[in-house]
Amino acid sequence: MVRQKTEDKREAILRATLGLVNNNGFHAAPMSKIAADAGISAGTIYLYFQNKEDLINTLYRELKNKFASKALQGFNQEAPVKKGFETIWRNILQYKLSEPEEAAFLEQCDNTPMVTDASREFGFKSLQPLFDLWERGQQEGIIKPLCRHMLFAFSLFPMIYVARVYIKAGKELSAEAINMAFEASWDAIKT
Numbered sequence: 001m002v003r004q005k006t007e008d009k010r011e012a013i014l015r016a017t018l019g020l021v022n023n024n025g026f027h028a029a030p031m032s033k034i035a036a037d038a039g040i041s042a043g044t045i046y047l048y049f050q051n052k053e054d055l056i057n058t059l060y061r062e063l064k065n066k067f068a069s070k071a072l073q074g075f076n077q078e079a080p081v082k083k084g085f086e087t088i089w090r091n092i093l094q095y096k097l098s099e100p101e102e103a104a105f106l107e108q109c110d111n112t113p114m115v116t117d118a119s120r121e122f123g124f125k126s127l128q129p130l131f132d133l134w135e136r137g138q139q140e141g142i143i144k145p146l147c148r149h150m151l152f153a154f155s156l157f158p159m160i161y162v163a164r165v166y167i168k169a170g171k172e173l174s175a176e177a178i179n180m181a182f183e184a185s186w187d188a189i190k191t
Helices: 002-024 031-038 042-048 052-071 081-098 100-109 117-125 128-139 148-155 157-169 175-189
Strands: none
Touching: 002 031, 002 042, 002 052, 002 100, 031 042, 031 052, 052 081, 052 100, 052 117, 081 100, 081 128, 081 157, 081 175, 100 157, 117 128, 128 148, 148 157, 148 175, 157 175
């Protein structure tokens, strides 16, 4: 019972942080406000996290881990390169559409010095199977010889942007639009 209460408080802190950062930004989400939104005393946060940077980085790593699990769901490393990429691409799109708050937080983390280099590296390593797939595609002459950051930018960032626009507008992407968007992403990185 005590362990459950401990986990509940920790989860409440993480949920409150997610909501406050998404709605107000990193600097307008003080620990006192996080505690209030979590329904705990401010001092309780420090039983779980050293400071705000530790809290943000912990939330970032946990969400990156969840994101990677979703992105790699059903991925077969033996599949042809395009099919493997399509599986991951569609999974990422589904995550962005079904978990918009988490996705928005992760996007904000890409632009803040509060997330440490170690946490960012953790985030990239969580997607290592995608990078391995791209490398295999480059070795097979299927994918352009670009670094992983450029491949990510050209093939995944446009989809992430489109998902965000549709979410904000409260619209659904049609199957046809998703198929066309995937082909455009693939065309951006294939040789």
